[in-house]
Amino acid sequence: MSNLFYQSGAKRPVLDHAQGVYMWDQQGNRYLDGSSGAMVCNIGHSNPNVLAAMRRQMEKSTFGYRLHFETEASEALANKLAELTPEGLNKVFFVSGGSEAVESAMKLARQYAIATDKPTRWKVISRSPSYHGCTLGALAVTGYSSLTAPFAPMMQEMPKIPAPRAYLDGLDPNDPKTGIHYADMLEAQILREGPETVLAFIIEPIGGASTGALVPPVGYMDRIRQICDQYGVVLIADEVMTGAGRTGTFLGCEHWGLRPDIVVMSKGLGAGYVPLGAVIADDKIVDAVMDKGGFAHGFTYAGNPLACAAGLAVLDEIASQNLCANATSTGDKLIARLHGLMQKHDVIGDVRGKGLLTAFEFMADRSTKAPLPPHLNAHQLFVDLAYARGLIVYSRRTRDGIAGDHILVCPPLIIDDTHIDEIITGLDATLTEFMT
Numbered sequence: 001m002s003n004l005f006y007q008s009g010a011k012r013p014v015l016d017h018a019q020g021v022y023m024w025d026q027q028g029n030r031y032l033d034g035s036s037g038a039m040v041c042n043i044g045h046s047n048p049n050v051l052a053a054m055r056r057q058m059e060k061s062t063f064g065y066r067l068h069f070e071t072e073a074s075e076a077l078a079n080k081l082a083e084l085t086p087e088g089l090n091k092v093f094f095v096s097g098g099s100e101a102v103e104s105a106m107k108l109a110r111q112y113a114i115a116t117d118k119p120t121r122w123k124v125i126s127r128s129p130s131y132h133g134c135t136l137g138a139l140a141v142t143g144y145s146s147l148t149a150p151f152a153p154m155m156q157e158m159p160k161i162p163a164p165r166a167y168l169d170g171l172d173p174n175d176p177k178t179g180i181h182y183a184d185m186l187e188a189q190i191l192r193e194g195p196e197t198v199l200a201f202i203i204e205p206i207g208g209a210s211t212g213a214l215v216p217p218v219g220y221m222d223r224i225r226q227i228c229d230q231y232g233v234v235l236i237a238d239e240v241m242t243g244a245g246r247t248g249t250f251l252g253c254e255h256w257g258l259r260p261d262i263v264v265m266s267k268g269l270g271a272g273y274v275p276l277g278a279v280i281a282d283d284k285i286v287d288a289v290m291d292k293g294g295f296a297h298g299f300t301y302a303g304n305p306l307a308c309a310a311g312l313a314v315l316d317e318i319a320s321q322n323l324c325a326n327a328t329s330t331g332d333k334l335i336a337r338l339h340g341l342m343q344k345h346d347v348i349g350d351v352r353g354k355g356l357l358t359a360f361e362f363m364a365d366r367s368t369k370a371p372l373p374p375h376l377n378a379h380q381l382f383v384d385l386a387y388a389r390g391l392i393v394y395s396r397r398t399r400d401g402i403a404g405d406h407i408l409v410c411p412p413l414i415i416d417d418t419h420i421d422e423i424i425t426g427l428d429a430t431l432t433e434f435m436t
């Protein structure tokens with residue numbers, strides 16, 4: 001009997017080892033990691049350079065508490081992240097995961113408001129659907145009913161605006177009017193709340209688990225930036241899933257030239273080697289907070305040298321293997337092949353994504369966009385069938401966490417054409433079995 005407990009009672013095989021894009025259980029069954037875990041293992045499993053960097057660091061020191069020591073590894077990783085993120089975002093705060101990063105960003109924004117004499121600003125507007133983490137603060141800005149409802153009321157429920165889902169609203173995502181239409185919902189919400197109460201707006205540049213790789217419409221990001229500037233609202237980009245090359249650029253925001261005030265990263269930064277996250281903030285925000293006595297916040301394991309050494313080696317691999325470019329080219333091919341599956345299997349109602357953040361959504365009827373009946377739990381059924389064939393994919397509910405089913409296909413960024421063939425063959429066979 002196991003002493004572990006997780007979200008559900010479902011048992012999975014025991015992992016034995018993993019290499020590149022493959023994983024093996026103790027029975028010797030091989031799995032293609034078509035979801036990079038949970039969009040984490042961007043550079044694949046057991047990368048020898050990362051393991052060597054970790055070994056080198058472990059032989060020197062594994063932990064130096066941040067209030068006692070600076071470390072070379074944390075300094076170097078902070079420098080690198082400042083280089084890789086938009087100009088003016090140079091101040092880095094380390095954490096150990098995505099929820100911690102989101103919490104930290106919101107607390108930093110709050111301290112910034114207080115430091116700059118705007119203490120009435122505390123509301124963080126977010127979108128629905130969205131996912132920003134499982135701690136209570138991050139959950140309060142998460143728009144995903146099945147995850148928030150079990151804990152309702154939230155510590156302080158935060159205002160939500162609809163995420164731009166042009167395909168469900170019958171709007172053209174390539175028409176700039178569509179982007180403006182959705183972005184203006186932010187302005188309306190700020191005015192409803194009272195601008196003097198609004199602290200920040202948090203977005204996933206491309207919705208991950210929440211909307212299933214849904215890319216925002218043309219014009220949306222520019223208008224969001226303008227609105228935040230106009231009302232003095234801190235724009236937080238939650239790049240926990242989209243960062244570290246996943247969408248074909250280092251940050252998802254780069255696709256639109258968007259410059260957030262705060263970026264949060266995690267998953268692909270530690271890449272499955274270490275728990276690691278980072279908050280990368282505008283100098284003016286951090287300078288204001290530091291001038292008023294510093295950031296009253298921090299986690300024990302933050303910035304530990306082992307995590308930072310691994311993170312640095314991960315970033316080196318992303319650069320030296322040109323993984324952003326590979327994510328773009330293989331992602332384009334994967335999306336084209338998913339469209340091929342859509343032609344063959346009527347149950348696929350939509351295919352979408354950017355780079356290797358790709359997904360398809362099941363629908364009962366493409367013309368009405370009606371989802372499959374929620375009680376079928378189609379997304380979980382599909383994941384289980386694919387798993388039995390040795391293909392790991394990731395799934396969630398698309399419609400606010402309670403209906404709709406999307407399957408995320410997000411393999412490590414190191415894949416080549418043969419892996420795409422293998423993924424498509426596995427999905428095709430699973431879809432056939434799924435429909436019978």
Ligand code: PMP
Pocket residue numbers: 038097098099100102131132133134204208209238239240241266267
């Ligand atoms: N933000 C986003 C966009 C995420 O996808 C996730 C994880 N799925 C989180 C935050 C929370 O990250 P973690 O699970 O590491 O706390």
